[in-house]
Amino acid sequence: MLAKRSYWLILLLLLLGLVLVACGGNDAEPAAEEPAQEEAAAPAVGEADCASADVLCVGLVTDVGEIDDKSFNQSAWEGAKRAEAELGAQVDFIETKDAKDYGANIGLFAENGYDIIVTVGFGMGEATAIAAAEYPDIDFIGVDQFQAWMFDDDTSNDFTNLTGLIFPEDKSGFMAGALAGMLTESGTIAAVLGTDLVPPVVAFKEGYEAGALYVKPDVNFISTYHPGGLDVAFTDPEWGASTAKQAIDQGADVIFGAGGKTGNGALIEVAGNEGLFCIGVDTDQWETVPEAHPCLVSSAMKLITPGVFDLVKASADGAFPAGNFLGEVGLAPFHDLDGQVSGEIKAKLEEIDAGLRDGSIETGYSPG
Amino acid sequence: MESTTSVPVWKQVWERLGVLGAVIIVVLAGILVFYVRDPQVTTAVLSSTLRQSTPLILGALCGLIGERAGIINIGIEGQMLLAAFTGFLANVYIGQLGIFPLGVTLFLAAFVGVLTGALLGLLLAFMSVTLKMDQIIGGTVINILAIGLTGYFYIAGLTTQGKLQPISLGPLVDIPLIGPVFFNNPPITYITLLLVVIVHYVLFYTRWGLRTRAVGEYPSAADTVGINVYFMRYANTTIAGGIAGLAGVFLTLEAVGSFERLMTNGRGFVALAVMIFGKWTPFGAWGAALLFGLATAMQTQLQFTGNLAIPHQFIGMLPYLLTIVVLAGFVGRSRPPAAEGIPYETE
Secondary structure, eight states: OHHHHHHHHHHHHHHHHHHHHHHOOOOOOOGGGHHHHHHHHHHHOOOOOOTTTTTEEEEEEEEESTTSSSSHHHHHHHHHHHHHHHHEEEEEOOOOOOGHHHHHHHHHHHTOSSSSSESSSSGGHHHHHHHHHTTTEEEEEEEEEOOOOGSSOOOOOOOSSEEEOOOOOHHHHHHHHHHHHHHHSSSSSEESOEEEEEEEHHHHHHHHHHHEEEEHHHHHHEEOOOOSSSTTTTHHHHHHHHHHHHHHHTOOEEEEEEEEHHHHHHHHHHHHHOHHHHEEEEOHHHOOOOTTTTTTEEEEEEEHHHHHHHHHHHHHHTTTOOOOEOOOEEEEGGGGGGSSOOOOHHHHHHHHHHHHTSSSSSSOOOOO | OOOOSSSSSSHHHHHHHHHHHHHHHHHHHHHHHHHHOOOHHHHHHHHHHHHHHHHHHHHHHHHHHHHHHOOOOHHHHHHHHHHHHHHHHHHHHHHHHHOOOEEEEEEEEHHHHHHHHHHHHHHHHHHIISSOOOOHHHHHHEEEEEEEHHHOOOOTTTSSSOOOOOOOGGGGGGSHHHHHHHHEHHHHHHHHHHHHHHHHHHHSSSSSOOOHHHHHHHHHHHHHOOOHHHHHHHHHHHHHHHHHHHHHIIIIIISSSSSSSSTTHHHHHHHHHHHHTTTTOOHHHHHHHHHHHHHHHHHHHHHHHHOOOOOOHHHHHHHHHHHHHHTTTSSSSSOTTTTTTTTOOOO
């Protein structure tokens, strides 16, 4: 019967969909149990023996999102790749599809005898700490994961194999804000942000605001966090774009987009307007969002790649600094917009950078 | 609303217009007060409202056309996402050929996106009409398929030649407040506003619309007077899919200009809430979509202004709260078409 055969067809379609979701998608649908199983096979197949002591194996678990996310996951992965090139490490990654798979994905590397596991993102902090306690022989690097146990009196919860790679985002934001404050002609600058549920995003924002006020005390600063939860706040380019538009419509002429793809949407929107500036975040977004070239003057960077590499190297050398490891931050090059940033502004930025480093300038942001 | 119980007609009319009229007057008065206080910000908020509501109203139109014909479509999200993707890819690759001017490229790309939506509509119709499958499952198939396909075939770093630009409607733009909000928009926004009127007209003032509603309310009666139930359901679901496709195209060709995985971010599902809020009517849905859009824009504006007494999440919650109020029956009953979700079989 035709109808029966067609049922098979539909079933096949559904299966195809599920398989594709497992392979490439970033998933919020009920099909989420699938990916973890699919990936189970991935790291183990065709690899050198990570259980052997001579092979340095580095496994990276992404935050929800893709390895090529043009941002966080990608920068961390580049750090691991550098370890592959310079230290001869065996590297592999698992893309997390759903926040509830964090533990399982870390476990896959741990069970396969990996020596170092890098977990990317604030959201994975808890799962990483649990895994670090369970596998004391493996060194864990948590990108953007602040380690609070460093600062309590309780020694029973201390780790020797867990390091949070954290960044003074407020300083990075401060530099961006100072740049924005010096570039603005309308006197209004804006920030379109991911969610305030993620402390680094808040730090970027607070630093940006402080930086702008530092160079231009009468600047009108407007900013918005995405109203959604962690699952949508960083993947909503249209919200970012229309929010940027709303800011432009009320006179903002320098806009800071800080929030994954949501922020990218804001950058692209700004690029569609003559004579406005936009500032990217996390990595040099000149490389990652070509649509934003007309407005992208710089990016408030967290130098994740060298941070991850340094920690991997430290672990390989047996000098793993458990606790919190403060990475570097800085502004990305001005690229094509270099001509629009005067020598005066550049000098001032250098002065501020030096001030931030020696502590003579404070951002006023205190976490927690 | 077609069925009259013991309540007299004048009272029904008064109740509907009373509540609706009061709401509209309050909203308009509020907008005017704000406009007098700060024209720039008010205009910015209202432009943002219209923009945020555009994909929602298109999705809601898709949903209500389908349901009016008896087919529940929860695959709107998937239709939007896949159409956004194919529209974007078409824009990239047709642009790379370099044989068409940008306008033509964008038109062709939009056509590809709309076609994608329509094909997914056709698939939904096939599953629910021919195979008599559970329509919720059918919609879920489309959603999962779209996430899978777009995730798998997504290529990072593709760029386009450009996106749809605003077309200013000459002197109309100079009208204070209304001009910059309504008459200086990119094409899909205009098309959307037209579609609200067109769908309303077609559904309630044409033979096609009458048949569509008959098929959704009482298919066996429609069948006995010679209406082809299967055809009507197929045709409407496919056309509706095209409209959902337009919503997707709006995101990639008009609003953002680039594609990201999962970029629809639940708008297809919010569109369903909008449709229910609007009581399965195009104008009702438009009003509801504007309300959702306004809530988002207000949320942003409240954060811009700072000094919030209430958490911004609370404002974002309001439209959903209102939807529940509507569903609970306080603002007049919201009744779905009687035969939706039920596969039709000839006796």
